[in-house]
Amino acid sequence: MRLRFSNSITFKMTLLVLGFTSLVFALVLGYNYSYSRKIILEEAEMKARNLTLSVANKIEQEFRAVTKVPQHLVSFLKTNDYNKMTLNRIIREMVADNPEVFGSVVGFESNAFEKGLQSYSPYYYRTRNGIKYLQLGSASYNYFQRDWYHLPKVLKEPLWIEPYFHRRGGGIIMTTYSFPLLERAKDGAATKVKAIVSADISLEWLTWLVASMRLGRTGYGFIMSDIGTIVTHPREEWIMRQSIFSLAEEYGDSRLRQIGRAMIREESGFVELGSTLTGEDAFIAYARIPSPGWSLGAVFPRSEIFEDVCVLYERTVLLAGLGLVLLLIVSALMARSMARPLLQMSEATRRVVRGDLDIDLSGIRRKDEVGQLAQAFARMVAGLQERERMQQSLNLAKEVQQNLLPKSNLKVNGFDIAGKSVYCDETGGDYYDFISIGDNDKQKIGVAIGDVSGHGISSALLMATVRSSLRQRASLTGNIAKIISDVNRQLVQDVEDSGQFMTMFFLALDTATRQLEWVRAGHDPGIVYDPGSDSFSELGGSGIALGVDAEWVYEDNKKTDFSNGQIIFLSTDGVWEARNKKGEMLGKKPILNAIRQNSSSDATQIIDAIFDILNKFIGEVKIEDDITSVVIKNNKFEKL
């Protein structure tokens, strides 16, 4: 199964790390940014409020200073006598002594200065060439109808007048402080206005002061009167022409109107302004100048307040971005370095599956878990190689052992001898052999069947020893009991303390005389079937297994009539102790039945039938013990 990149460790790990890191960055930066903005705004507000309050205070001091001028003049006029000359002198002095005063006038009510004098208004004012005098009232200037005169007359109180241009449509912006000179009426009832004393001040210093307010790059200050008229502003075309309310109307900004009203009514404030005054969203801090009731506003664009923090965060985001890219690279490299040995091992596995055990993982020189895995893998492959070698050895051993078993079945003098052996491992401890006994005359045949304790290589070695020992001894003289006893003695020496032993059933058949001799050394008795009488009998006898007691003397047993058609069946216990998948044992009955049913066939066929039943019974289950059987059939027909 090919590895898709999207499933790989490299991809997944990188994605995960990157994803989570980005998320964490985003959260942290986002929170930081919004919190910073909050703090910055609060700081900006504080600074702005302080600035506007302090400047407003300065302006207030100036205004207060000016109010003194008419105030003093009025006190003087109230308490002293005066004529044209003294009046002129005092007005002139007032102007001379107070540089912030541009000009000063005392305007009298009709007949109030002198009977018959309809109007009298001495006015002193500054020029480049010193302080000049003129009568303010004239044919073209009816001072009675002017605000500076009319308003304090009606109100009977001092007040600051709405600012105006010094010259028509332009010039210096001025404002006037008027103080009414009241006198008690002759009948002592109501007070009457006798004259209005005014001081004009130029607002140039105000314009300059406000223009010099430091409010960042594009922020600025402005002043508006108590009816909203713009008195100073960076946009000259607005001065004295627009009020904050007319601007609000022209730009359709109702919030601006409300702010204007708030500025007139409240002492100070800090609010969001919208974009009408500066073209972009801004904040405004404002403070009232109590004496004239005017308002100072400090406007600064929102973008400027957050400019620094924006730049900071742009940089931070950039750095974070770079960091993420680096992280991406490092993470990918790390993941790959981890994945590569795994891929190498995966590739090595493929080769192992194909049978190529010659793999070299020495390139993986890591000390971590992956390195451990690589080492374990290498050990495993070495183990596999070892097993492979062992398997080869076993296979060789199997070949050798198979060659030790009879290569073919015997048919001698009418006797049919067939044997079959199935090992549960490559090598086994079961064995059977057909041996010629005595002096090579081929008439006496020895049939041995044996079962070494256990199975596997150790049993196989023992089986080979016994086989050759038996063959060697059988070729010498002696009866089979002696033969077996000698073999036993030898075997006891060979097995020493290993505890191994071998059961054996050795049968000697004289094919001429049909005489049977046998020795039973701890093995299951042979079974004889007589088809004529359909009966089974045993070839018993006593004797312990070989390899146990060196001094044991074995007995031989004899049977004289091995008649036609009779079948001798020798087997190891693996046959009837074979289990099927249910765990049931085959038992002897099916075997006996097989012998019975196939009694007319030859030995080979009988063996095959038995093994057939065995295989069918066992099924897919792995056999636990070696299975060996030998069938000897007397096929000789006796001539009667």
Add this chain to the structure above:
Amino acid sequence: MRKPLILLFLILWFPSVNTVFAETPLKKVSLIPQWIPQASFAGYIVALEKGFYLEAGIDLTLHEGGPDKSSFAQVSAGKATFCSGWLAYAIAQRVSGLRVVNLAQIIQRSALMLVARKSSGIKRPKDFNGKIVGLWEGQWRVQPRIFFHKFDVKVRIVPAYTSMNLFLKGGVDAITAMWYNEYHKILNSGLNPDELSLFFFSDFGLNMPEDGLYCMEETFKADPQLCARFVQASLKGWLYAFNHEDETVELVMKHADAAHTGTNRAHQRWMLTHMKALIMPEGDKNRLGKLRPEDYTHAGQLLKESGMIDRLPRFDDFYVGSQ
């Protein structure tokens, strides 16, 4: 080579064609409004700027009016051909011997009003009792006087002049204002409509037309066609102004700035839209420029009642415009 020559020939020929076909040279006349350049004279400014007077064969000079000049005095002194002015004032002038005639009645309804602060306790006419009211002098006192008399209230009257500061600084509880001018100034000084009580004299049976176009009787008799053409062009100017608000506001601002009046677009726009309601009430084009006899009679009654005149001149002697 031939095309440019033909073009050149046509260019040189055309003006001469014009002069050949023009019957008479342009008549040089002048108009003096009764106040500073503002949107209440938009019709004349537009007619001048868009060439309507020129089309009518009139070379018009538009004088700058103001508080220091009486428009009727200028006309009677021969310093201007035509003037714009109040009906009440014109009738009073005619009665006192100045032979002016009304060529057209522009403003059909009274825009005069009293503006009071609700917080001074004035909500209905009767509440004026004992209050201080700022009133403009002269013909502007006709309606208020009758109003106070009608509701039997005693008020202390204080003269009001051009600024509204007397009212804004709290010197008076109420003040006269024009709906299209000073009222808006009060609003743009920071007062909201819901803080004010408004009294329109036209709502109290004291309605009468205001601005109209006048000239000396001799001027009219000497050339009635000229006067008619002048009125036509002026009315055409007003119609254009009502249909082209933005352009008109710009033209008015141009004239106002030239006279350094220190106004702004928001104010002129307000004035222009309110002029439309006063000059063409309910959008009725048929009444444009006409003085109705019943309105003239009613105005005369109010003037008599207030003592400004003792008799009302004949309608046909006074009004020479279209019926």
